[in-house]
Amino acid sequence: MVESTLPTSCGSLTPVANRSLSSRERVSVPAPTVLSPAMPVPSDSSSPAPDEDDAPTEALRESNTQAQASDLAALQVILRNAAAGDQAAWRHVVDAYSGRVFGLIRAQCNDGDLAEEITQSTFCTIATKIAGYTEAGKFEQWLFRIAMNRLRDEMRRRKRQAKSMDDEAQGGLASRPEPGHRPERPETIELKRLRRALAQLSDADQRIVHLRHYGGLSFKQIAEILEQPLGTVLARQHRALKKLAELMENDRA
Numbered sequence: 001m002v003e004s005t006l007p008t009s010c011g012s013l014t015p016v017a018n019r020s021l022s023s024r025e026r027v028s029v030p031a032p033t034v035l036s037p038a039m040p041v042p043s044d045s046s047s048p049a050p051d052e053d054d055a056p057t058e059a060l061r062e063s064n065t066q067a068q069a070s071d072l073a074a075l076q077v078i079l080r081n082a083a084a085g086d087q088a089a090w091r092h093v094v095d096a097y098s099g100r101v102f103g104l105i106r107a108q109c110n111d112g113d114l115a116e117e118i119t120q121s122t123f124c125t126i127a128t129k130i131a132g133y134t135e136a137g138k139f140e141q142w143l144f145r146i147a148m149n150r151l152r153d154e155m156r157r158r159k160r161q162a163k164s165m166d167d168e169a170q171g172g173l174a175s176r177p178e179p180g181h182r183p184e185r186p187e188t189i190e191l192k193r194l195r196r197a198l199a200q201l202s203d204a205d206q207r208i209v210h211l212r213h214y215g216g217l218s219f220k221q222i223a224e225i226l227e228q229p230l231g232t233v234l235a236r237q238h239r240a241l242k243k244l245a246e247l248m249e250n251d252r253a
Helices: 052-083 087-107 112-132 139-162 167-175 188-198 203-213 219-226 232-252
Strands: none
Touching: 052 087, 052 112, 052 232, 087 112, 087 139, 087 188, 087 203, 112 139, 139 219, 167 219, 188 219, 203 219
16 A cells, blocks of 8 residues: 655555555556557658648647646646645645556566555655656656666565575465465456466567556657667567467467
8 A cells, every 4th residue: 555645754655565555546547458469559650741631630639739738737736746745746646656556567577465565665765756856747757767677676686585595485485375365356368368478578578568558658758768769669569569469369279
């Protein structure tokens, strides 16, 4: 459970054992998109100049741009208030982003307890650094980069520990539930196929798929987080979805 009260230190954000993010904390956060291997990939190729028939499309595009600008302005105000110690603003930040961070990390590590721990660690870092943060339209990139770095560091730490354990002990740590552990809802057959297919992608392709479909980030944001050209990210996404479709089709055979 992620604290909704702006802490004065990371001590108030210590992990709460065997708890998943509550429905209250996911308010206004859309559930992770169920990934469809056939999902179309936006093209970065230039489009011809619109004619009169495209007027409604252009109007909609302009409306979306204005809405995005309004959302960005609102976020800037919320972040400034949170940085100043406004508890309501901090709750808004937690409510708006904790579900997406948890969903992204859960998809990458396939461990709900670890995902919760990383989510709390991420917001602990945000809480301690937000006073010095200057909003420049890149808050989401900053937030998700911190979360991914936390997960990377934790997985490296666990890998180092695992080297000193024998296979039996290592398997016990990975599979033995803690006291009071609540089993997760059984997955559908199709979702299991998807998870198996995702596991066969390269780490780089998995990161892009997770950031896009669990983190809900735009391709431009993903490119900035991964420090890769936009065209590379689009190409990887297209290739990854095509590979997923093939793997899932083979799994059905």
